[in-house]
Amino acid sequence: MVPEAAVVVYGDGTIQDILVTGDVRAQVRELGPVSKTVPVAAPGFIMPGLVDCHIHAPQYAFTGTGLDLPLMGPHGWLETYTFPVERRMVMDMAHAVRVYSAVVKRTLRSGTTTAAYFGTLHLLPTKALVVILQHYGQRALVGKVCMDRHSPENYCQPLEENLRETQEFVAFCPPTMPTAPGAAALVQPCITPRFVPACSSELQRGLASLAEEHGGLHIQTHVAESIDEVAFCRLLDEREPTCPGYGRDASILDAHGLLTSKTILAHGCHLSPAEITLLAARSSSVAHCPLSNAYFADAVLPVRRLLEAGVRVGLGSDVAGGYEPSMLAAIRACVISSKFLQAGVDHYDHIGGPTTSGPGGPVTSTGGPSPGALEGRNRSSPPASTHGEPPLKRGRPSGGGVGGAANNLREPSEVGFKEAFFLATAGGARALAMEDTVGSLEVGQAFDALVVQPGRSSQRSGLDLFPGDSLETAVEKFLHCGDDRDISQVYVQGRQVLCDGAFDCDDIQVDAVLQALSARTGSEGKVEPN
Ligand SMILES: [Zn+2]
Numbered sequence: 273m274v275p276e277a278a279v280v281v282y283g284d285g286t287i288q289d290i291l292v293t294g295d296v297r298a299q300v301r302e303l304g305p306v307s308k309t310v311p312v313a314a315p316g317f318i319m320p321g322l323v324d325c326h327i328h329a330p331q332y333a334f335t336g337t338g339l340d341l342p343l344m345g346p347h348g349w350l351e352t353y354t355f356p357v358e359r360r361m362v363m364d365m366a367h368a369v370r371v372y373s374a375v376v377k378r379t380l381r382s383g384t385t386t387a388a389y390f391g392t393l394h395l396l397p398t399k400a401l402v403v404i405l406q407h408y409g410q411r412a413l414v415g416k417v418c419m420d421r422h423s424p425e426n427y428c429q430p431l432e433e434n435l436r437e438t439q440e441f442v443a444f445c446p447p448t449m450p451t452a453p454g455a456a457a458l459v460q461p462c463i464t465p466r467f468v469p470a471c472s473s474e475l476q477r478g479l480a481s482l483a484e485e486h487g488g489l490h491i492q493t494h495v496a497e498s499i500d501e502v503a504f505c506r507l508l509d510e511r512e513p514t515c516p517g518y519g520r521d522a523s524i525l526d527a528h529g530l531l532t533s534k535t536i537l538a539h540g541c542h543l544s545p546a547e548i549t550l551l552a553a554r555s556s557s558v559a560h561c562p563l564s565n566a567y568f569a570d571a572v573l574p575v576r577r578l579l580e581a582g583v584r585v586g587l588g589s590d591v592a593g594g595y596e597p598s599m600l601a602a603i604r605a606c607v608i609s610s611k612f613l614q615a616g617v618d619h620y621d622h623i624g625g626p627t628t629s630g631p632g633g634p635v636t637s638t639g640g641p642s643p644g645a646l647e648g649r650n651r652s653s654p655p656a657s658t659h660g661e662p663p664l665k666r667g668r669p670s671g672g673g674v675g676g677a678a679n680n681l682r683e684p685s686e687v688g689f690k691e692a693f694f695l696a697t698a699g700g701a702r703a704l705a706m707e708d709t710v711g712s713l714e715v716g717q718a719f720d721a722l723v724v725q726p727g728r729s730s731q732r733s734g735l736d737l738f739p740g741d742s743l744e745t746a747v748e749k750f751l752h753c754g755d756d757r758d759i760s761q762v763y764v765q766g767r768q769v770l771c772d773g774a775f776d777c778d779d780i781q782v783d784a785v786l787q788a789l790s791a792r793t794g795s796e797g798k799v800e801p802n
Pocket of ligand 1: 328590
């Protein structure tokens with residue numbers, strides 16, 4: 273191969289130089305063995321690693337199933353599928369190691385070099401996830417999930433236990449790279465209240481204090497995800513005030529000190545204009561999970577509105593609310609959903625058809641929070657508005673006229689593939705407050721990157737290239753039609769973790785994970801599989 277470009281990488285995994293002009297081969301030869309060089313020839317290219325701003329590691333176990341229920345309620349998605357699957361991780365550590373290894377390997381293969389993971393309520397499997405991430409070499413934020421109310425009895429922790437175990441988890445994650453003291457560790461702890469409905473006021477306040485005490489840790493949670501979740505927060509406000517008078521989860525999180533410049537909020541599809549302004553003021557970011565939103569959110573996130581308001585936005589897979597662990601799928605879903613938002617989803621919008629309030633009829637409301645269970649809503653029955661917020665509506669905007677009048681009135685919403693690619697790389701890095709380290713290929717950044725050989729074999733790729741296709745065409749085809757078969761190498765912090773489908777390490781076994789946990793847990797004792 274005659275390289276047309278090469279990235280030169282220091283021993284600590286940061287980018288030393290990028291060679292794109294002149295005789296690249298000669299320049300590489302001159303460097304000698306001191307630095308590692310990663311060459312590439314057309315139609316291949318090197319691109320920044322993909323950043324997944326929101327993914328649930330345990331939920332990978334049921335990815336691709338269970339998409340038939342609304343989010344909340346005693347018979348909703350969380351109670352029926354999610355909580356039992358997450359709880360199994362502590363009941364069966366061998367299963368946890370299998371699932372966590374699988375999700376880390378699957379996402380690395382798909383080009384995700386950085387991910388913000390939710391673990392589970394339990395400490396031990398979440399520590400195991402850290403060990404597994406370090407083994408395979410994926411950069412990550414990881415959180416022990418916290419829940420102390422409105423959750424099933426067997427998947428809920430008392431306030432003090434949540435705080436103590438979170439503290440222990442933070443201590444478990446080494447703060448810096450062992451090989452490069454001073455550099456941020458590959459795997460960092462993330463304070464993780466699941467969402468406002470499941471976290472008491474005391475828990476939210478305690479977690480905010482923990483984040484602050486440890487020098488400003490990352491925080492991740494969900495916000496304004498769906499009609500039923502927003503309605504639940506409103507009922508909480510009315511029946512057991514978390515912060516009297518707020519009634520909206522973004523405001524509640526803010527009142528407890530959980531909106532910081534290192535807070536990542538998943539979804540946000542139902543954020544009010546005032547809340548968007550609040551997020552911008554706090555420099556908190558939104559993880560946009562378009563595929564999951566199609567199933568659970570009852571709305572499309574107005575990405576452009578958030579960006580224009582100054583909110584940082586990254587993309588997330590939201591496995592398993594989203595069934596695709598690949599960020600290429602998130603890029604595509606981001607573009608598609610934005611086009612629907614822009615153009616309208618109902619042809620009546622264009623021809624001025626009849627207006628109704630949708631299949632659920634007029635606004636209704638069901639009962640309030642019940643102990644031990646997340647309250648449900650009929651997804652087609654939005655609640656009435658309170659606290660001066662606009663009511664949540666389903667159905668088409670009114671006022672559509674012949675010839676697309678409603679369409680013409682819409683604000684610009686479309687996100688193109690280049691912008692979606694940005695959100696999945698540099699934008700995602702900004703959303704995770706990691707832009708100084710990853711997200712783009714620049715001198716001084718960590719070499720987190722993919723070598724892509726699009727269509728390198730027609731039998732091993734979802735795309736075809738033809739004579740005359742430019743490099744730009746190859747990139748565009750890869751983003752729309754490519755998959756892991758086109759990714760020949762994956763690097764994280766300069767380490768080649770994957771080459772031609774093979775990882776640079778053996779599979780980690782459950783015994784090795786337990787041994788690592790025992791060694792790092794120290795005198796607190798031995799770790800045994802349950
Ligand atoms: Zn989520």
